[in-house]
Amino acid sequence: MLRAWQAMARGVRRLSRAAGRGGGTTLPGRMLLRAQPRALERMARELDRGSVLISATNGKTTMAAMVAAVLREAGQPVVHNRAGSNMAWGVATALLDAKRGSDQLGLFEVDEAWLPAVARAVRPRTYLLANLFRDQLDRYGELELIADRWAELVAEDAGRARFVLNADDPLVADLGRGQDGVVYFGIDDDSQALAELGHAADSKRCRNCGTPYVYRTILLGHMGHYRCPGCGRERPPPEVAARAVELKGMSGARFTICTPQGELEAELPVPGLYNVYNAVAATALALELGVSLEDVRAGLSGFGGAFGRVETIEVGSRPVSILLVKNPAGANEVLRTLTLEDGQLDLWIALNDGIADGRDVSWIWDVDFEVLAGHVRRVSCSGTRAEEMALRLKYAGIEAQPQVDRDLARSLDAAVAAGADGAGTLYALPTYTALIELRELLARRGLAGRWAD
Amino acid sequence: MSATLRVCALYPELMNIYADRGNIAVLRARCEWRGLGFELGASSLGEALDSCAHDLFYMGGGQDRDQAAVAKDMVATKRDALHRANERGAVVLGVCGGYQLLGHNYRAGDDEIPGVGLVDLHTVRGEGERLIGNCAIETDLGTGPRVIAGFENHGGRTYLGAGERPLGRVLSGHGNNGDDGFEGVLRGNVIGTYLHGPLLPKNVWLADRLIELALEVELRPLDDRMEEAAHASARRAAGV
Incomplete structure (x- = not known):
């Protein structure tokens, strides 16, 4: 039975990729685990190298x-959930590629709350x-x-x-x-x-x-x-x-x-x-x-960055560097790195409150946006909670008046256009679901692949 | 004469889980933009509290283990000073865990954590799921009905004593216990609430009202277009 369900899940993944519905990284695994709750365990046993x-x-x-990237240099074949889909179904979807006898090693990132279940x-x-x-x-x-x-x-x-x-x-x-x-x-x-x-x-x-x-x-x-x-x-x-x-x-x-x-x-x-x-x-x-x-x-x-973590994509004639922000510690490091750049920054920040972002946007008040004061030429705020992001910047003492527009595409285009006079890189700081939306948008325009692979 | 708002953050290094410093940042900015002075003090584990040295006492939420340590310390080193401060009209604002500790106690199974008893309420760890989500309430702090919007995330269910008044009526969300339709507590200048987010950036009218109550002044309005847009955003998230 497992084999039949695996075949069906692979079919769903193919269709979902062809239809451009995300990268097909969760739905196939979700279906499979619903039908075959022990699929993860059984598929993982197919990996010769564990x-x-x-x-x-x-x-x-x-x-x-x-x-x-290192294992590629070493010639080690891997099965890897590379697009960051890291709950049980993301690992299950990746494991659809596991095949006994092909010397594979499973390389899985796992959500910290899901780790015990996936590990067991x-x-x-x-x-x-x-x-x-x-x-x-x-x-x-x-x-x-x-x-x-x-x-x-x-x-x-x-x-x-x-x-x-x-x-x-x-x-x-x-x-x-x-x-x-x-x-x-x-x-x-x-x-x-x-x-x-x-x-x-x-x-x-x-x-x-x-x-x-x-x-x-x-x-x-x-x-x-x-x-x-x-x-x-x-x-x-x-x-x-x-x-x-x-x-x-x-x-x-x-x-x-x-x-x-x-x-x-x-x-x-x-x-x-x-x-x-x-x-x-x-x-x-x-x-x-x-x-x-x-x-x-x-x-x-030779490492070129992972999905949405320090990628640079040309939008119009302007380089847009994408840096995922999703919690205070990570965001603080991104800001600390940005302040090392010479000159004034152009920023685009997209704050969403989807389930994968955390519905609670409190965390922006734990991020030290204060370090940006004096470093910002222009800033735009977008996403479902754009106005609250803009307010955070005001209380952080950022002098530039934020341009606020909840619509991601419109906001990004305006931010790109505002600095088209040779202002250099636009730094885009999206939360997780805003990153997914941004990737979809850029993929529709043919500027980027949808997924890391 | 220009007044100074003297704020005391209680256990700021432990009770800060929901970005509580956002509340302090808003109080500070809104005083300074009006030419009022602002002083921030702190009192933590083992430190005595001077009831006369502050106009507003603030305490946020913490992790369970930290909250238990804080509760015992607070009863031992700060309870009496908080009561005296309250009697002379200082504002006490407790958010989330800080709110729970304003009452008599917090019971979770056989464990009981003491509170300082500034208000007549108690909290029990519920059997069910944590109460989590965007939340909006309607309140009146002497200036007519207003909305407070925020985010709640609490395992404890809080029950007010018969003579105690809630901070507001739940418009959307769970409130004190998910059953009675009320949220928070309001007695004189003591305010407790589960709404964080943090609370004051989402509701600057409340920040201003607290400053007015603490200093017995009337504040001049500021350019609050961005603040009002943020408040509207938080209300929209709560569906209100």
């Missing part, structure tokens, strides 16, 4: 894309768990709840699977304490330190004893080099670490990755410290999978 699961609040799609079906050989930040409280609930569920999962899979964990995120690092089969990664570079913990930092207290952590270095949100003065728990030393990080604005970053296999000079064509974290995480996972340092270097240096 599976790896990647989860985090921020960077899932990018880390998975980086690992895919797929039974991965390796996990990459990278960070936990405040995100969509209406959907996920509190951060601590997710951390508790992850901890149960890690305890359950200890001894059976390997874990690649972020040493710099206290909540994630705690998962590996006292466990075998753990590899830590992190950033060892004090020159990238922030002056203080962001006001939206989430994990300021030790989960073991409740004492506030003391930070020697704060790198991103609550990630950094910390120690609990209460019980002495501290950042575990990372086996795979980035050093000598040089951020080059929007054009990328250069850094050294130190690993047990040796050092690697990385040239990353995507920007920001958050992408350095993604690259170190991807490196740690790739090495864990037996890939050579040289293949890692080649994969990272």
Whole structure:
């Protein structure tokens, strides 16, 4: 029966792609799982090399894309949910391509709330768990709840699977304490330190004893080099670490990755410290999978960005750089990177409140839009909650008067046209469903493919 | 004579889960744009509270574990000062978890978290789903009926004592407990509500009213076209 349903789901995917109804990344898997609830488990067994699961609040799609690029260099065939459809049905849709005897490895990014359910079906050989930040409280609930569920999962899979964990995120690092089969990664570079913990930092207290952590270095949100003065728990030393990080604005970053296999000079064509974290995480996972340092270097240096994460598309005669924003920690890093650019910025921000965005738009008040004050020439606000986004900018002290239009296409065209006199790049910051809409719009105009593949 | 609004944020590093600093940012800007002074203080775990040093006390929501620690500390170190501040007319605004802690207690199964008892209400962790969604209520803070729009996300169900007045009537959403059609609490200058979003950016009229109540002044209007558009957007999301 499973085979018949798989064939039908593949048919639905083909039709859905041909009709231009999204990328057909969820519906086929949804149908399949409804008819065959154990399909995930059975299809995952078709993968000769087993599976790896990647989860985090921020960077899932990018880390998975980086690992895919590295594995491509290494000649390793993968089954990968590359368009970021990361709930059970997204993984199921990707698994339609699993075929025994073809030496495939499953490479799946998984939504942090879905991780336990997907993991219990797929039974991965390796996990990459990278960070936990405040995100969509209406959907996920509190951060601590997710951390508790992850901890149960890690305890359950200890001894059976390997874990690649972020040493710099206290909540994630705690998962590996006292466990075998753990590899830590992190950033060892004090020159990238922030002056203080962001006001939206989430994990300021030790989960073991409740004492506030003391930070020697704060790198991103609550990630950094910390120690609990209460019980002495501290950042575990990372086996795979980035050093000598040089951020080059929007054009990328250069850094050294130190690993047990040796050092690697990385040239990353995507920007920001958050992408350095993604690259170190991807490196740690790739090495864990037996890939050579040289293949890692080649994969990272040719990395072109993932779906909607730092893509540049020509609209009219103007380059539009698309940077997904979806929660305070991620958005803050995008803004921090934008302020490294010379000159005044033209911005287009689209705030939607769809289910996949979080219906609650509170989070924009946790984003430090204040850092943009003095850097903005023009700004447009669009999306279902455009007016509230515009108000946020007013209270952040952004001098430019926002152009507000809820209609995405009209708003984008006006923003592009307003700077057509050689103003350079327009930076587009959409939330998740606004990104999907934007991609559809650009695809209809023949300016971009609908999906990453 | 120009007055100064002295705000005290209670446990700001713990009770800030719904971008509560947005509320503070709005109070600050709207004072400064009118030439009023603005001072922000804070009082956290183990710190005493000076009841006379502030005109407005603000507390937001937190994660369950943090909220339990805050509750015990607040009863031990701040309850009496909050009562004294309230008696001399200071404004106390509690949002979400901060609202729950204004009452007698919060019960979840066998656990009971104490409140400071500024208002006669109690909260119980409901059996059912969390009450989540856009919400709008109609209230009257002495200037005629007005709408407050926001977002609610709470597992607790709050029940007011017989003599206690809700902040408003639910126009759309769940409110205090999903049953009685009311939201929040209003007694004198004590206001509790589940609506965040944050609350004040979506409802600047309420921010201004709080400043007026805290300082006993009348405020001059500002150019609020963007604020009114944002308020309309939040109402539209709630279907009101």
